[in-house]
Amino acid sequence: MADAPMLAVERLSFRYEDMQMVFDLTLARGHCLALLGPSGAGKSTLLSLIAGFERPLGGRVLIGGADVTGWTPADRPVTSLFQEHNLFAHLNAEENVGLGLDPGLRLDARQRRVVAEELARVGLAGLEKRRPAQLSGGQRQRVALARSLVREKPLLLLDEPFSALDPGLRLEMLDLVRQLQAERGLTVVMVSHNPQDALRIAGQTAFIHDGRVLAAGPTRQLLAAREPAALRAFLGPEPG
Amino acid sequence: MPWWLPAGIALALVTAVVGGALLALGLAAPGLALGDNLADAYLWRVVWFTVLQATLSTLISVTLAIPVARALARRRFPGRGLLLRLFALSLVIPTIVAIFGIVAVHGRTGWLNDGLALLGLDRLHYLYGLTGILIGHAFFNMPFVARILLQALEAVPPETWRVASQFGLKSRDLFRLIEWPALRTVLPGAAGLVFMLCFTSFAVVLTLGGGPKATTLEVAVYQALRFDFDLGRAVTLALVQLLLCGAIVLALLRLAVPSTTALTEGRFYERPDSGGRRGLAVDAAVIVFAVLLVVLPLVAVAVAGFNAQAPGVLARAALWRAVGQSLVIALSAGVLALALGAAILLTSRSLRHRLGRPGAAGRLELAASLILVVPPFVLATGLFVLLRQVADVFALGMPLVILVNALMALPFVVRFLGGPMMEEAQRHDRLCQSLGITGWQRLRLIEWPGLRRPVALALAVAATLSLGDLGVIALFGSQDFATLPLLLYQAMGGFRMGEAAVIAALLSLLCLVLFLVIEGGLGGLRRRTDG
Numbered sequence: 202m203a204d205a206p207m208l209a210v211e212r213l214s215f216r217y218e219d220m221q222m223v224f225d226l227t228l229a230r231g232h233c234l235a236l237l238g239p240s241g242a243g244k245s246t247l248l249s250l251i252a253g254f255e256r257p258l259g260g261r262v263l264i265g266g267a268d269v270t271g272w273t274p275a276d277r278p279v280t281s282l283f284q285e286h287n288l289f290a291h292l293n294a295e296e297n298v299g300l301g302l303d304p305g306l307r308l309d310a311r312q313r314r315v316v317a318e319e320l321a322r323v324g325l326a327g328l329e330k331r332r333p334a335q336l337s338g339g340q341r342q343r344v345a346l347a348r349s350l351v352r353e354k355p356l357l358l359l360d361e362p363f364s365a366l367d368p369g370l371r372l373e374m375l376d377l378v379r380q381l382q383a384e385r386g387l388t389v390v391m392v393s394h395n396p397q398d399a400l401r402i403a404g405q406t407a408f409i410h411d412g413r414v415l416a417a418g419p420t421r422q423l424l425a426a427r428e429p430a431a432l433r434a435f436l437g438p439e440p441g
Numbered sequence: 442m443p444w445w446l447p448a449g450i451a452l453a454l455v456t457a458v459v460g461g462a463l464l465a466l467g468l469a470a471p472g473l474a475l476g477d478n479l480a481d482a483y484l485w486r487v488v489w490f491t492v493l494q495a496t497l498s499t500l501i502s503v504t505l506a507i508p509v510a511r512a513l514a515r516r517r518f519p520g521r522g523l524l525l526r527l528f529a530l531s532l533v534i535p536t537i538v539a540i541f542g543i544v545a546v547h548g549r550t551g552w553l554n555d556g557l558a559l560l561g562l563d564r565l566h567y568l569y570g571l572t573g574i575l576i577g578h579a580f581f582n583m584p585f586v587a588r589i590l591l592q593a594l595e596a597v598p599p600e601t602w603r604v605a606s607q608f609g610l611k612s613r614d615l616f617r618l619i620e621w622p623a624l625r626t627v628l629p630g631a632a633g634l635v636f637m638l639c640f641t642s643f644a645v646v647l648t649l650g651g652g653p654k655a656t657t658l659e660v661a662v663y664q665a666l667r668f669d670f671d672l673g674r675a676v677t678l679a680l681v682q683l684l685l686c687g688a689i690v691l692a693l694l695r696l697a698v699p700s701t702t703a704l705t706e707g708r709f710y711e712r713p714d715s716g717g718r719r720g721l722a723v724d725a726a727v728i729v730f731a732v733l734l735v736v737l738p739l740v741a742v743a744v745a746g747f748n749a750q751a752p753g754v755l756a757r758a759a760l761w762r763a764v765g766q767s768l769v770i771a772l773s774a775g776v777l778a779l780a781l782g783a784a785i786l787l788t789s790r791s792l793r794h795r796l797g798r799p800g801a802a803g804r805l806e807l808a809a810s811l812i813l814v815v816p817p818f819v820l821a822t823g824l825f826v827l828l829r830q831v832a833d834v835f836a837l838g839m840p841l842v843i844l845v846n847a848l849m850a851l852p853f854v855v856r857f858l859g860g861p862m863m864e865e866a867q868r869h870d871r872l873c874q875s876l877g878i879t880g881w882q883r884l885r886l887i888e889w890p891g892l893r894r895p896v897a898l899a900l901a902v903a904a905t906l907s908l909g910d911l912g913v914i915a916l917f918g919s920q921d922f923a924t925l926p927l928l929l930y931q932a933m934g935g936f937r938m939g940e941a942a943v944i945a946a947l948l949s950l951l952c953l954v955l956f957l958v959i960e961g962g963l964g965g966l967r968r969r970t971d972g
Contacts, residue, residue, distance in 0.1 A: 254874060273874070275877025300876050304879070305882040
């Protein structure tokens with residue numbers, strides 16, 4: 202099914218307290234989509250629905266053409282990076298990555314080599330035995346990113362994983378994601394409340410507001426058009 | 442495994458035991474005259490006294506605990522840490538041991554009366570009766586409530602104190618605006634639990650009540666079963682206790698206010714009301730009073746244990762047989778309680794984190810606590826009646842004591858393990874779901890490393906409670922089947938105080954060792970904090 206979009210969200214509905222949400226989205230293979238919007242708009246909920254942590258009231262999620270709406274998170278061809286608690290504090294970097302290959306952590310020699318290679322790829326060679334507490338915030342997210350890579354899932358979901366990092370470090374991590382995406386042909390969906398993040402790595406952007414996708418399209422055009430009004434309010438007054 | 446299965450099995454077992462026991466007793470009672478029993482003036486006298494003593498005990502414990510917690514929150518003094526540890530001890534110290542200590546301090550020949558005699562004053566007989574019950578309940582429950590309140594006060598974000606200093610709030614305003622709202626979130630729950638514990642209190646009332654005038658429902662059930670073998674009356678009394686205490690506790694819990702989690706920078710700011718001479722005097726008086734109430738009886742136990750009778754008492758074979766039987770009961774009941782509690786929490790955790798139904802999860806955990814309002818004697822006797830047709834009567838004592846002790850320890854397991862298990866899920870549940878770590882692998886790799894300390898603590902508390910329990914063993918105890926608490930009760934009942942002192946000291950020591958061995962051995966040494 203080469204023609205099917207990598208991700209299709211069709212009339213996907215959910216209810217959180219008083220808020221009714223309905224989402225529609227499509228994303229082609231190998232592209233990066235930013236979900237932009239104010240806090241409380243439903244961005245993270247949409248990501249949780251795609252990952253399978255929440256059950257929708259109605260609608261479908263298709264990944265690579267397959268209807269995965271009833272699948273468990275582990276069975277879906279996706280891997281998630283959260284804002285925090287990506288790692289198990291009592292396991293070292295190597296073990297945390299190894300869990301992506303075998304949930305029982307029984308690795309053979311080849312798998313251990315893969316773990317070492319991916320840790321080196323994200324710039325952590327030599328730090329395999331460190332525990333999360335002995336790593337910086339950026340290094341911890343690199344470990345989590347390495348684990349996403351070993352899982353070899355085609356769809357990578359990022360839930361503001363770099364928003365707590367310093368500006369320089371954040372851009373560094375975004376660039377790393379962009380490189381990895383190009384190298385491995387990944388499809389990426391990233392939740393953010395920062396338009397700069399979207400401009401940096403996402404060709405596509407969807408603006409989420411009040412449980413709906415209000416606008417979607419190429420990032421530059423969308424941010425330049427500043428339509429509808431809710432997007433204008435979100436972006437704030439134009440500089441100068 | 443479906444989410445409802447663990448709690449389903451655990452609750453089915455608990456319900457079968459409770460329902461089966463009540464049914465068996467009701468059927469076995471010759472012409473169960475529920476109406477006649479309910480019309481009996483004796484029953485309502487007992488109900489009145491039960492409610493009265495539980496209400497007074499709760500009021501006294503809570504009223505004392507508030508100033509004590511406040512003083513502990515705003516003062517740093519030498520021995521503060523030790524005092525808090527002794528407060529924690531009052532939860533697991535065997536009731537009958539503490540009662541021995543209270544008698545040694547407050548009894549007719551106790552320390553306080555010795556003090557009065559030294560001053561040339563008359564000795565006072567105030568211990569037995571309502572006063573004794575209130576002293577006993579305050580001893581156990583004031584420290585318990587004070588610790589809960591202190592935690593609530595210490596959870597107030599430090600930034601609040603910074604703001605308060607800026608506006609120059611007085612001590613009274615601080616209490617009204619900051620401390621009271623913090624206390625209100627935990628007070629109803631704590632008061633409800635204390636009320637339930639006092640309502641169903643057995644050993645304190647049996648030993649310090651001092652006669653038929655001061656009898657509670659729980660003790661009346663015991664007397665109906667042990668001395669009159671009046672099954673009908675026991676069932677009636679048990680049902681009244683179940684309905685009345687359950688209703689009151691549920692009503693109290695409705696007063697609970699949900700707490701709000703506050704954001705904090707995690708810095709420490711000085712409280713603005715640490716000074717003030719009058720405040721200092723009040724706090725000092727409160728602390729001294731707390732020490733007299735709680736610490737003195739504990740010291741009395743330790744001191745009295747070293748007496749001339751020790752070698753003779755310790756040489757008895759019966760004593761060591763009781764030690765062995767006590768340990769078997771404690772460990773088996775502890776493990777069973779842990780298994781039941783963990784099963785219930787697994788389901789309530791799914792309800793909370795996966796199904797988004799925190800209300801249902803809370804009700805499930807509450808259901809596990811409500812077992813405390815069922816008199817253990819009713820359970821034990823009911824099961825005994827039920828099983829005596831199919832099993833050897835003398836072989837039944839031990840398993841019944843273990844089962845009932847486990848059920849009584851269940852609420853404590855839920856309390857000690859609940860928080861850590863929910864926290865663990867909050868951190869790792871989605872991660873485990875997304876990586877497909879489930880079942881045995883999740884238990885081995887993720888849950889056990891994170892939860893072994895709280896699991897060990899819960900098991901240690903459950904086993905220690907069971908080791909020191911004077912409950913159904915009072916019903917089943919015999920020449921060949923006895924625990925240390927029973928031997929202690931018998932020695933005190935026979936006014937063999939020297940012997941009692943030795944047993945009390947030995948039992949305390951055993952509890953301490955058991956607690957530390959489980960907590961340290963199973964929980965592992967404290968690791969470096971791994972963040």
